[in-house]
Amino acid sequence: MTEPFRPVLLALMVEDQVRAALLEDLGRAGDITTYATIGPGKTAAAKLNSREDGVIAGIDLAGAAFRLVDPSVRFEALVRDGDHVRAGDALIQVEGAARSILSAERVALNYLMHLSGVASYTARFAAEIAHTRARVTCTRKTLPGLRAVEKYAVRLGGGSNHRFGLDDAILIKDNHIAVAGGVAPAIEAARAYASHLVKIEVEVDNLQQMREALAVQPDAVLLDNMGPNLLAEAVEINRQHHGLSSAEYSLAIGRVVLEASGNVSLQTVRAIAESGVDFISTSKVTMAAPTLDIGLDVSIG
Structure with missing residues (x-):
């Protein structure tokens, strides 16, 4: 049986959304906590994991958050929007400058958590x-x-x-x-x-x-x-x-x-x-x- 087409988000719309969210979060001086505590040469690897069962939405927005903060951050989606996941499943992995990953983290998670919540709640209905x-x-x-x-x-x-x-x-x-x-x-x-x-x-x-x-x-x-x-x-x-x-x-x-x-x-x-x-x-x-x-x-x- 052919899988139905999944909904699509326009790349331009994604970038506009995420750019505004990052500007709101980074403010006038940027992530001063991260700048104060982590040196510019530090690198990190991170995984975004689901802690409960649900339907994923917002992968592209999360990716844009990391990319717009630092284009050199390596972003790999392990699932697709619309996938049903279980608690403990890895969704995304990122590697790159630690400062960049931590500065983009909250915006990426905000989109993923909220939109996945909407998708998951809709699925229950x-x-x-x-x-x-x-x-x-x-x-x-x-x-x-x-x-x-x-x-x-x-x-x-x-x-x-x-x-x-x-x-x-x-x-x-x-x-x-x-x-x-x-x-x-x-x-x-x-x-x-x-x-x-x-x-x-x-x-x-x-x-x-x-x-x-x-x-x-x-x-x-x-x-x-x-x-x-x-x-x-x-x-x-x-x-x-x-x-x-x-x-x-x-x-x-x-x-x-x-x-x-x-x-x-x-x-x-x-x-x-x-x-x-x-x-x-x-x-x-x-x-x-x-x-x-x-x-x-x-x-x-």
């Missing part, structure tokens, strides 16, 4: 719903400046991405509906404004609003804070609206996509997925993911 057709998806609730790389980590963990910003899709929420004068007027106005490549999704709070939305056929409906029973009813309403059999529904192209959101956790996501929705969006995979414990162990040359 994805595993809970693997027996359904639903997919877990992230939101715009990301740490400022880290949206692109956090969304990359979500994909590595088996999740999917919602919109990246306010400019790549239309999501009509409750306040838009209130100002626009209703669900249907908001969708119709959005359709008149949007180009043919822009998707339109509308958030609804109840099944009556959903029926109003279906009447004007958005691309997707976000079912906000509905329990599994109401979600299952929404799926049935959608199936009947499109005149599809139960067997046809899951395979149908062009029908309205249903997304569930609100009260999503590892304890609730299975029941939500079993309602028959297509996507389950949650900010927890980015905003509540614990870091993956990764350490750097150094030996002096």
